[in-house]
Amino acid sequence: MAEALQSSLNNMLESNDSAKAEKTVPDGVETAISLVNFTGNDIEEPPFKKLRTNAHDRSLSFEDRIRPILSCCICLDLSTLSLFQCPNGHLMCSACFHHLVADCMLKDQESACPNCRCKISRRNCTRNLAVEKIISELPTTCAYCTHTCPRCEIKYHESETCPERPTVCEYSLLGCDWIGPSHCLTSHMTSCEYPKKTGQQLLDTIRIRKQKYDAEKTYLETALDLLLIHEIDANDISLTPMHTDDFSAKLYFETSHFKALECEWKVRVCINDHTSHPHTTSTRWLSYQLVLESNISETIKLKFFISKGPYSNLPALKFQPIISHFEFNENNTETEYIKLPISSLECNQILSSSSMKFRFWIIREISTASL
C-alpha cells in the first residue's frame, strides 16, 4: 500500500518535471492549465489525476492533450453548452452544473465543487467564456463524412455543405418520402415520380397537410379568443420550497395566496410526481396544480395555463403553454398535477436557480360555445 502510494507520488513528480522541461503550450493555455490544476487536496481526487496524466502524455497530439484540461470535471466531456467554473476555476458543463446544484437543493444540502469542495451556487459560479471559445476552435469530425473543421463551423458544414448530409426530395411537399445523401439528390430528382402524378393522386397528401394547418390555426384562434375575454387575470407568481408533513418529508414548491377573478388561489409545483427521492433520478420533470383557497357556493369553470413570466431568471427557457380547464366547486378545490412541457435540463436549471418564477393565467369560461 505504502509502495503504491510512493510510486504514484513519483509518477506525479515525473510528470510535473517533464512538463517543466518541455514547454510547448502557448502562454494563455498554460494559464488555463494551471488554473484547472489548482486543487486543495490532490490525494483524494482520482478522476482529476487521470485528466492531468493524459494532459502530460507527450505522445498525444496537442488537441488530445488539451481536451481533458478543458473538459467538464463531472462528465469528462468537452461541452457544447455553456461552461461554468467554481470560484477556484474548476470547469463544469451547464448540464452537470445545474444537475449538481439541483441535486443538492433536493437533498437540502449546500452544493460543493466535486474537485475542491468549495461551495458553489448560481451566484458564485461564472461562465468561462475563454474556455468556451477555445473549445469552439478545437477540431471535430463531421457526423456524416470524414471532413474535420473547428467545432464552431461544424453545424454549418453538416447542415449546408456536407455532400453526405441527409436531404429530402424537393417534391417532399407533394408526399415523396425519399431521404438520401445530398450528392444523390440530382439523380433522384431525374427519376422521382411525384412531379408526374395527377391532382387526383396527390389529393390525400394535400388533405393531411390541410388538417395539420387547420389544427394549428384553431389553436391560434382559441388563444386569441381567450385574450379578448373580459374575465382574464394574469399573475406573476413566485414559488418557494416547502416540505410535506409526511413521515418522509417531500419537497415541493408553493406560491403565497394571490387574487384572481375575485377568489384567492395558490399554485403548487412538485418534482417527478412526488417520488420519494427525486435526487436519485437522472430525469426530472415538474408538474403544477392550481388550488382554490376561497369558499365558493357556485361552480366556477376555468381555463388556465402557466407561461414564462417577465421576471424569470432563465431568459433561454421557452415552452408552449398548454391550456387546461377545470370546474371548481366546494368539494373540488384542487386540479390534477399538470406536467410542464420542459426538458430535464431546463427542469434542473429552474431547480438550481434561486427562485422559481412564472406567469399564471386564469380565464373564466363563460359558456363552452363562446370559447
Ligand SMILES: [Zn+2]
Ligand atoms: Zn458535464
Ligand SMILES: [Zn+2]
Ligand atoms: Zn473547484
Ligand SMILES: [Zn+2]
Ligand atoms: Zn460532412
Ligand SMILES: [Zn+2]
Ligand atoms: Zn422524390
